[in-house]
Amino acid sequence: MKATGETVKEILTNLPEDRAEPFNKLHDVIVKNLPKGFEAAISYGGLGYVVPHTLYPAGYHCKPSEPLPFAGIASQKNSITFYNMGIYSDPKLLKWFVTEYPKHSKQKLDMGKSCVRFKKLDEIPYELIGELMRKMSVKEWIDIYETNLKK
Numbered sequence: 001m002k003a004t005g006e007t008v009k010e011i012l013t014n015l016p017e018d019r020a021e022p023f024n025k026l027h028d029v030i031v032k033n034l035p036k037g038f039e040a041a042i043s044y045g046g047l048g049y050v051v052p053h054t055l056y057p058a059g060y061h062c063k064p065s066e067p068l069p070f071a072g073i074a075s076q077k078n079s080i081t082f083y084n085m086g087i088y089s090d091p092k093l094l095k096w097f098v099t100e101y102p103k104h105s106k107q108k109l110d111m112g113k114s115c116v117r118f119k120k121l122d123e124i125p126y127e128l129i130g131e132l133m134r135k136m137s138v139k140e141w142i143d144i145y146e147t148n149l150k151k
Helices: 006-012 017-033 084-087 091-102 128-136 139-151
Strands: 039-043 046-051 068-075 078-084 115-119
Touching: 006 017, 006 039, 006 046, 006 139, 017 046, 017 068, 017 078, 046 139, 068 084, 068 139, 078 084, 078 128, 084 091, 084 115, 084 139, 091 128
Parallel strands: none
Antiparallel strands: 039 046, 046 068, 068 078, 078 115
């Protein structure tokens, strides 16, 4: 069920047949709504949306050779999983997302700290994900990241 590849394009084309359409649609919605500065890239071997080294040369503190991650999507065994560090690190954004989710999906929210699992692929709330992606700029993300890193 996992998509593999060395590039964003390879990941998007190496998906299981039943996942290709919703996964690519989710990717397109994310890219369309990414604030200026973020970019789609390979992040930790998967499809991520990152702050590139050109904007944040220090990279991710756990592995500085990696760009600073912000969001990502993965094809998992039982779901398409969406990751967003904004909802993990900003309580107001998390509250907004949890409140809005039922307005966009009949499915119960299946969420971890930074991940949302979509088990019913026809119930992915694309509009909500697009809106979420627009809610945090690169500068805001870097400020939150650095503030939390210093704690």
